[in-house]
Amino acid sequence: MKLGEFADILPLEGTAGQDLRIAGLSSDSRRVAAGDVFFALAGSRADGAAFAADAVRRGAVAVVAAPRAVADDLGVPVIEVADPRRALALAAARLHAGQPATMVAVTGTSGKTSVAAFTRQIWARTGLAAASIGTTGVVAPGREEYGELTTPDPVSLHRLLKELAESGVTHAAMEASSHGLDQRRLDGVRLSAGGFTNLGRDHMDYHPTVEHYHRTKMRLFDTLLPRGAPAVVFADDAWSDATAKAVRAAGLELLTVGRKGTFLALKRVEHERHRQRAEIAHGGTIHEIVLPLAGDFQVANALVAAGLAIASGIAPQAALSALEHLQGASGRLELVGVAGNGAQCYVDYAHKPEALENVLQAVRPFTTGRVIVVFGCGGDRDRLKRPIMGEIAGRLADVVIVTDDNPRSEDPAAIRAAIMEAVPSATEIGDRRAAIRAAVAMLETGDTLVVAGKGHEIGQEIAGRKHHFSDHEEVRQALGEKGA
């Protein structure tokens, strides 16, 4: 494509540069290829403007930057735009044009991955070629890839959406992380519905206040969705009302789900060990379904997913009965093994306070013995959540083993100490493998083990280096050693 074809997004002064052929778009000077347009983005660690000259040396044919951010003597057209990140997303959508015809996005502190996976499964169950994109990667017919980010950067995202559309995928559900929304990663995606699960404490290293965090999430509704589009909002969260208000103010169609919901109203839930029976009212009819998943929070996630599926055109009866076949996303309160004495071992991705609280509460009703939890906190992330999670573990579990998550560049002992401060009675075992072994070894009949924090992850980052590590594998191995 020619630069002139992006004129509404990248306005050129005069006509010079209109005919320049564009090979690609890049926001990383280290990865610029000849013929690319370089977008100079102000980031959390660096300012892309400092690398504009380097990008030109590597073959960039034009530079897009905030007003006066880069010098205008680079030898290539410099295009100034108020919001370079948004310009990048819109340009990526045009260069890699094509996306599944129906796309929905879900935001919230917890439950996004589960809702995206459930929505895909409901669509697939009704015979549609469906995909999900999020923390656990991309899943589509014939395709399953591990991903690095919850919401991919716009260039990879639009390349992916184009591939999915070309392979026949018509429906896709994606996660909208607050980083992704804030950094405009989804601004070029044509969405037809949005979902909200809940808001809790997360990413307080990135957002100055929880209100800012909520406002960032509301971009999905007030900026990305077209007026009149449906927004499915979980109604039983502390932030549901504020979200409903934002949805109405944006002129969207508000569809609430949950106990206080009116679109899908949860009338009754009976918990069993690995499944729950729920009565859901929709438009005057009560549907009784058996959800084959443990945990109250999965009912919430299933309702948001069913809401999104119905909002995208699936018949309510079909969407609700598809819930009976849902499979949990990998590492979301996933039963990975049972000890010879019957004690259950779960792997869960709770790495923030409310998630840990929910998961420990979820296993209590079917635990006749002790709830044992093994967890840690990630380095280079919100530090204040560490003692909060320690307190929750101390309050809701009978045995707490504090271990390492992904320490990244931080001192692992210091992270553990910050957690232990709030739960001094906990056992500290830094080596995650040893911690899991110790927990499995102590399991007695009636006990439940929750290994929390890493879920589907298959690596552990220590001192900036990633090693292969899987909670699933470690739990199974430890169970094997314990003997059946």
Ligand SMILES: CC(=O)N[C@H]1[C@@H](OP(=O)(O)OP(=O)(O)OC[C@H]2O[C@@H](n3ccc(=O)[nH]c3=O)[C@H](O)[C@@H]2O)O[C@H](CO)[C@@H](O)[C@@H]1O[C@H](C)C(=O)N[C@@H](C)C(=O)N[C@H](CCC(=O)O)C(=O)O
């Ligand atoms: C904090 C954060 O979100 N960072 C993301 C952001 O990077 P940044 O803009 O802050 O990067 P920076 O290092 O400050 O550099 C600024 C600019 O200079 C450029 N640069 C830098 C150096 C150089 O030599 N040349 C050059 O051009 C960089 O490419 C960048 O464009 O934009 C990049 C491109 O989109 C992302 O890859 C990067 O994600 C990093 C890897 C990351 O770890 N992000 C996590 C925190 C994240 O986004 N998580 C969310 C939420 C997870 C959840 O659900 O809990 C997710 O969606 O995954």
Ligand SMILES: Nc1ncnc2c1ncn2[C@@H]1O[C@H](COP(=O)(O)OP(=O)(O)OP(=O)(O)O)[C@@H](O)[C@H]1O
């Ligand atoms: N609706 C919910 N309410 C509270 N906690 C939940 C909910 N859904 C999931 N959780 C908890 O959060 C963990 C992560 O769930 P999930 O991956 O679906 O959420 P997410 O929003 O995608 O998280 P992340 O931002 O970390 O990718 C689960 O393992 C569980 O502990």
Ligand SMILES: N[C@H](CCC[C@H](N)C(=O)O)C(=O)O
């Ligand atoms: N998307 C989240 C994942 C955190 C997973 C947890 N295991 C940790 O390392 O803190 C983040 O990058 O903050």
Ligand SMILES: [Mg+2]
């Ligand atoms: Mg996720």
